[in-house]
Amino acid sequence: MANTSNFRQAMAQAQGQALVGPNVIANALPFVGGGLVLTAVGSFGGLNVISTNPGIFMTTFWVALIAQLALFFIASRVLANDNNQVALPLLATYSLITGYTLSQHPVLK
Incomplete structure (x- = not known):
């Protein structure tokens, strides 16, 4: 690995985060599931x-x-x-708006 890489520093900082570690699935699952439910709604x-x-859709x-x-760019920032x-x-x-726009897809009709 190159000497200019900050991978080790980034991993050391990430260890303090709640989503990183042995419980990553258990910690992230409510957020992923919630996003899927909101997309379905x-x-x-x-x-x-x-x-x-159908005229206003x-x-x-x-x-x-x-x-x-x-919202994508605002949330990213x-x-x-x-x-x-x-x-x-x-x-x-x-997530809600994504679900709304997905309802126009021909597969869902």
């Missing part, structure tokens, strides 16, 4: 909009797609600044 909402009022789809892209209190609601909203 968003898909269900999108399918309900398609079935009840494409308009709301494009708004949701733009919001999804914006917030996470890079280690502001987890703000990032969690942003990622929850991102």
Whole structure:
């Protein structure tokens, strides 16, 4: 390994984090499961909009797609600044919007 690598330093810093270590699955599973449930709720909402009022779905789809892209970059910047209190609601909203945009996919119709 090159002398300029900071891998060992990064691993030493990561050991103090709650998600790193022998309990990584147990610590991360609620967040992953929660994200999947929120995505499913968003898909269900999108399918309900398609079935009840298909005329407005494409308009709301494009708004949701733009919001999804914006939230991706905003949440990435917030996470890079280690502001987890703000990032969690942003990622929850991102999961909901992702599910909504997935409901337009032909496989789900």
